[in-house]
Amino acid sequence: MAVKELKVLICDDSMLIRKQMKESLEKLGVLKVFEAGDGDKAVSKYAETNPDVVFMDIVMPGKTGVDALKDIKSIDPAAKVVIVSSAGTKGNLKEAITAGAFDFVQKPIEEDVLLKMLEKAIKKA
């Protein structure tokens, strides 16, 4: 599998982050980018689109990113969910990894980090 074949879901309540990540992913040449603005929508969007990689914020209204991650893992234990947060504390990192996060990235996220995550997901596919 190559980057250009990947379907990616971005879940963040910030429209700025969604827009900028989408632009970066499209620039990297991914096949399709889906968006969700909160944890509940992320879970339903995952079930609907079955993306190869998910980039998930933690702090969101309603269901948190970690709770959404748990729900997604219950639907698909092989799901690759990268947690992207401004609060990269030891506690959040531990909670995310325990819940089955594929990786944890501190905001602000740069394009080269996105690419690194996509390549890592391809290797583990």
Add this chain to the structure above:
Amino acid sequence: MYMQFFGNYLLNQGLVSAAALMDALDKQAEVTVSFEALAVNDALVDAAQAEAARAEAEKSGKFIGDVMVEKGFLTQEQVGALLHAPPPGHLLLGQALVEGGHMSAEQFEAALSSYKNQNSIPDADFHNVKDGVIKLLIGKFCEIIESSEASKYITSYLTLLFKNLIRFVGDDFAPLEIKYLRGMVCTRCVAQKINGKFSAVSVIDAEGDALVGFASRFSKETIKAPDEYALACLSEFLNLHNGLYAVNFSNEEGDELELEPQTAYEEYDLEYMENIYIVPVCFTFGTINFIISF
């Protein structure tokens, strides 16, 4: 961060107007600082030696750095170091104020000397940004905050805020004096609650051109109106700053802070809060109010 606090000092002493300071901050990228000003700033030569070297350089047509070496004021290595180091922000600001006709060179030098004396900042430290000196400046800036456990956290919160403003928005700003209030209503703002050992409500209040300017800088996009997208940019800056603060807090205090989702408001009531500190920050595109309450 000296430049920002020196700008604050100039404003508070009534030495420049807010408009003049903003004009200078806007133009500082275009000015150049003379070699002798850099040498004086680093306390390598005094004003009389600088003046003598300048006169000799103009007479002989030699580079002033070479003249200073010939006169034994500087070594060749010191000349090289001065030429390669970026000019300190406060000197660029001073040059822009002088070139803009807002202050004379003598007034600027007197103000800088007085500022250094008041803040006990040695000349050598003024050139190099050192955490200890920044803490001293922030501490003086935060003197209004009563001594308490919270004051320690607010001081570190504001220290990181100024660093993040420089990192993500730009260094062309000056913080105005902190104001203390009991209860207030904010209009057109974004807010985020912080829960844990340090529980607080953080708010950024901005409207019109200030909101558009801040959002454009942070997003690195051209934003034309103070609309929902501009507020989303403001909101994400707040979330990013609070997240980075939570990381520092976790590392330094060993305690986790929980952040609630950030929200945009047309009217936000802080009437129930007893301690509200407002830090107005004057950028070249307008003033943004950073509010922390607990």
